[in-house]
Amino acid sequence: MATETATQTVESTSNGDWQAGVVAGVAAGIAMGALMVMQMRPVLEVAIPSMYFLSGGLAGFTIHVAHGAVxxxxxxxxxxxxxxxxxxxxxxxxxxxxxxxxxxxxxxxMPVWLSVVGSPANPPLPNVNVTSLVGHAVYGAVLGAAYPAVRGRL
Incomplete structure (x- = not known):
């Protein structure tokens, strides 16, 4: 006598959710990074790369976009x-x-992290900077606008 086993397949959109988060985060990181190039270049060239014992604007921009993706x-x-x-x-x-x-x-x-690694770009704690606030709000706006658009395509 043969036995049949029924299996159920559940389709999940969770992969599309996190993938959309990566894509939207990269777009938002690039947008904020562009603002930083114009208004906060030392943060990209010194502060962000020194968090990882690196130096230079390319390293800083790359790390910033990677942070944006995560x-x-x-x-x-x-x-x-x-x-x-x-x-x-x-x-x-x-x-x-x-x-x-x-x-x-x-x-x-960031100020604590930069202090711990001995960065030459160690800001005060707390590091209240309105330009940085605007940049982070732009990051969030681009992320929030891009996420549903990308999510629907993945």
């Missing part, structure tokens, strides 16, 4: 909790996320 995945995990995520809601969530990143990472974590 943080884009975190945004995707947060956004995935909102099944009714519209572009407008995602944009607002992205700007709020960018501001939170600024407070936690730029104002608090």
């Amino acid at each position: 943080l884009g995945v975190v945004f995707a995990a947060i956004a995935a909790t909102r099944p009714d995520l519209s572009t407008g809601t995602s944009l607002g969530l992205g700007v709020a996320y960018g501001v939170v990143l600024w407070v936690v990472l730029a104002v608090l974590v």
Whole structure:
């Protein structure tokens, strides 16, 4: 006598979510990096690369975009909790996320990290800088706007 076993296949969009987070995070990191080239070049050339014992603008820009990609995945995990995520809601969530990143990472974590590694670009703690706040808000806006557009295509 033959036995049949039924299997159930569940299709998941979770891969598309995190992949969209990477793509949107890279786009947002490039946009913010472009602003930094114009307004905060020493951060890209000295501060960010020295976090990893590197130097130079190319290293700083590359690291910044890589950070943007990783943080884009975190945004995707947060956004995935909102099944009714519209572009407008995602944009607002992205700007709020960018501001939170600024407070936690730029104002608090980065000065401590740079101090620990002995960077020559060690800012004060807290490192409150309005230009950096604007850059992080732009990162969040681009991330929030790009995420739903990319998510629908992956």
